[in-house]
Amino acid sequence: MAAKAVKSVAKSVGKFQYPWRDKLEKYKGELSKGVWGYWELGAWKPLGMSARERARVRKEVLLAGEDWPYDPERKEMRDKRKGHKCDRIAAEKRANTARLMEQMPKKLAEYRKRKWERKMKEEEDAAKKTMQE
Structure with missing residues (x-):
């Protein structure tokens, strides 16, 4: 009992x-x-x-410290974020502008060099032309 x-x-x-x-x-x-x-x-x-x-x-x-095997598998995280497209594009444009502004001094130097070379070539052509006359 x-x-x-x-x-x-x-x-x-x-x-x-x-x-x-x-x-x-x-x-x-x-x-x-x-x-x-x-x-x-x-x-x-x-x-x-x-x-x-x-x-x-x-x-x-x-x-209780036991295992719970009945949960579904987790999906992987989304890469694409939600939001307004115009905001995302504006941010990309600002980033692109900042990157281009860093390259600006080099581009200006190249432009001035090309302009100077063109000017020198025109002066040489003009000098040759006046010599031939």
């Missing part, structure tokens, strides 16, 4: 400490089919437990 009482106390303590184990066993087949539900014979079947109950069981399992 005493052994039976100890067994029932241990069972009640076990259930009290880990009530999620029974729920996990009960809904194991359902949880493995999907997070929100599943398609069966062309019809959508929701899970046998509500999302609130599922979340509560998940939280209890994770707090």
Whole structure:
């Protein structure tokens, strides 16, 4: 009789400490089919437990230090950000302008050099022309 009482106390303590184990066993087949539900014979079947109950069981399992394998895989992060296109283009233009302004002194020096060379060539051509006359 005493052994039976100890067994029932241990069972009640076990259930009290880990009530999620029974729920996990009960809904194991359902949880493995999907997070929100599943398609069966062309019809959508929701899970046998509500999302609130599922979340509560998940939280209890994770707090107990157990593994929860029923979460869906995470998608990779989006590269393209949301927002207004004009804002994104304006930022790209500002960055491009800053990059070009860094190159500006070099470009101005090249331009002045080309202009000076053109001027020298025109003066030489004019001098040759006047010599030939």
